[in-house]
Amino acid sequence: MMEPQASLRVLELYSGIGGMHYALKESCIAAEVVAAVDINTVANEVYKHNFPNTYLCAKTIEGMALDDFNKLEFDMILMSPPCQPFTRIGSQKDVLDPRTKSFLYILEILPRLSKTPKYILLENVKGFETSVASDKLIQTLESCRYTYQAFLLSPTLLGVPNSRLRYFLLAKLQPDTFCFQTSHQILKHFPDHDDADLRSRDGSSFNQMLSTDSNKKEQNKSEYCAENGKSQVNLLYKLETSEHQKQKQIQDNNLSIQLIQDFLEEGLQNPSLYFIPPKSLLRYALILDIVGQTCRRSVCFTKGYGHYVEGTGSVLKTASDVELSEVFQSFQALSEDEKLNQLSKLKLRYFTPREIANLHGFPSEFSFPEKTSLRQRYRLLGNSLNIHVVAKLIRLMVE
Ligand SMILES: C[S@@+](CC[C@H](N)C(=O)[O-])C[C@H]1O[C@@H](n2cnc3c(N)ncnc32)[C@H](O)[C@@H]1O
Ligand SMILES: *[C@@H]1O[C@H](CO)[C@@H](O)[C@H](O)[C@H]1NC(C)=O
Ligand SMILES: *[C@@H]1O[C@H](CO)[C@@H](O)[C@H](O)[C@H]1NC(C)=O
Numbered sequence: 340m341m342e343p344q345a346s347l348r349v350l351e352l353y354s355g356i357g358g359m360h361y362a363l364k365e366s367c368i369a370a371e372v373v374a375a376v377d378i379n380t381v382a383n384e385v386y387k388h389n390f391p392n393t394y395l396c397a398k399t400i401e402g403m404a405l406d407d408f409n410k411l412e413f414d415m416i417l418m419s420p421p422c423q424p425f426t427r428i429g430s431q432k433d434v435l436d437p438r439t440k441s442f443l444y445i446l447e448i449l450p451r452l453s454k455t456p457k458y459i460l461l462e463n464v465k466g467f468e469t470s471v472a473s474d475k476l477i478q479t480l481e482s483c484r485y486t487y488q489a490f491l492l493s494p495t496l497l498g499v500p501n502s503r504l505r506y507f508l509l510a511k512l513q514p515d516t517f518c519f520q521t522s523h524q525i526l527k528h529f530p531d532h533d534d535a536d537l538r539s540r541d542g543s544s545f546n547q548m549l550s551t552d553s554n555k556k557e558q559n560k561s562e563y564c565a566e567n568g569k570s571q572v573n574l575l576y577k578l579e580t581s582e583h584q585k586q587k588q589i590q591d592n593n594l595s596i597q598l599i600q601d602f603l604e605e606g607l608q609n610p611s612l613y614f615i616p617p618k619s620l621l622r623y624a625l626i627l628d629i630v631g632q633t634c635r636r637s638v639c640f641t642k643g644y645g646h647y648v649e650g651t652g653s654v655l656k657t658a659s660d661v662e663l664s665e666v667f668q669s670f671q672a673l674s675e676d677e678k679l680n681q682l683s684k685l686k687l688r689y690f691t692p693r694e695i696a697n698l699h700g701f702p703s704e705f706s707f708p709e710k711t712s713l714r715q716r717y718r719l720l721g722n723s724l725n726i727h728v729v730a731k732l733i734r735l736m737v738e
Pocket of ligand 1: 353354355356357358359376377378379382398399400401419420421422438441719722723724
């Protein structure tokens with residue numbers, strides 16, 4: 340059991356819309372965010388809207404002096420530095436990218452703080468682990484005497500039907516140790532450990548999920564979902580490999596993952612706002628990642644979602660009685676008008692920002708200020724993180 344202790348003082352760097360802050364709340368650790376730092380004005384408006392009582396520092400991190408940091412007397416740093424310098428499809432300029440400057444500054448500051456924080460959690464994209472920036476981080480942690488553990492984790496591990504593989508690093512100041520065995524390997528799963536409280540909590544939610552009646556009934560439906568089973572003979576009507584398709588089927592049939600429908604908004608106010616425009620439909624029909632309400636998967640939502648179509652996230656088939664295979668059969672031979680006619684049967688729409696927030700684990704009290712545009716909402720959510728994954732990591736780090 341955790342001993343009752345004084346509230347930990349947490350510094351939230353690159354705070355965005357406060358994903359880390361929500362994760363900290365969800366972790367149930369006695370803690371408070373003593374300062375959040377971000378330069379993005381739109382993100383900051385959303386942060387203030389949801390956390391009006393948190394001190395939000397709207398300036399660059401490298402603009403903060405050592406003394407500013409010292410005054411905050413924090414015990415924990417939660418941070419998600421910009422990931423563009425490390426993305427596999429990006430420029431991979433790594434430490435030469437100006438967007439890495441603030442992170443290198445943090446590494447410089449860390450050994451000079453009057454009180455070294457006891458805990459550090461970092462989130463970034465897959466690809467960070469092979470960067471020079473990561474090497475520098477590890478060097479700094481070792482010289483400051485931290486124990487640490489790296490992870491590559493996706494929310495699917497917690498039964499969430501959304502892939503979002505991210506790099507995480509937990510660091511704890513020695514002589515304290517983690518409640519699990521650390522390793523120099525990057526862990527691809529949450530570690531086993533001794534905490535009975537945590538185990539029963541996760542175990543029971545999984546078992547509950549597995550044993551609900553609705554889930555049993557869905558078993559047949561989910562065969563329909565990915566057009567697995569019966570229509571498998573029609574395969575590869577879309578531009579995807581059979582390997583890819585098999586992977587989708589496995590996910591859709593995995594009953595330890597929740598249904599997409601559990602994350603959807605009921606009675607959507609203005610659905611036409613989200614329907615995919617005909618032009619995009621025609622142009623991208625064969626590469627859209629389409630999921631139905633009874634699927635158990637979706638691909639990672641990125642900041643261009645709702646605007647750029649290619650590779651930015653799944654779209655939702657709202658016509659539950661129409662199968663993909665019906666629409667895509669001999670699709671190539673059709674005229675444009677016929678194609679559009681066929682595609683419109685699927686009633687495809689984008690997931691709404693609220694639905695993406697649900698998949699990311701944002702609590703229902705999270706909201707956007709009214710003036711935040713749709714495009715800004717998608718962009719901010721695409722930059723954010725899965726709260727359940729981080730909450731679990733925070734608990735692992737502190738216990
Ligand atoms: C990957 S996002 C973090 C998102 C955040 N974890 C969330 O839940 O929304 C990176 C954030 O870092 C901010 N940022 C980038 N460079 C910065 C700098 N030099 N100083 C302060 N903030 C910066 C960006 O504005 C952006 O909001
Ligand atoms: C089903 O999902 C769970 C949680 O992500 C995972 O641990 C398990 O390996 C998956 N099962 C299959 C058959 O893929
Ligand atoms: C699935 O469908 C089959 C045949 O249609 C039916 O016999 C079976 O009871 C269904 N299973 C569930 C769990 O609903």
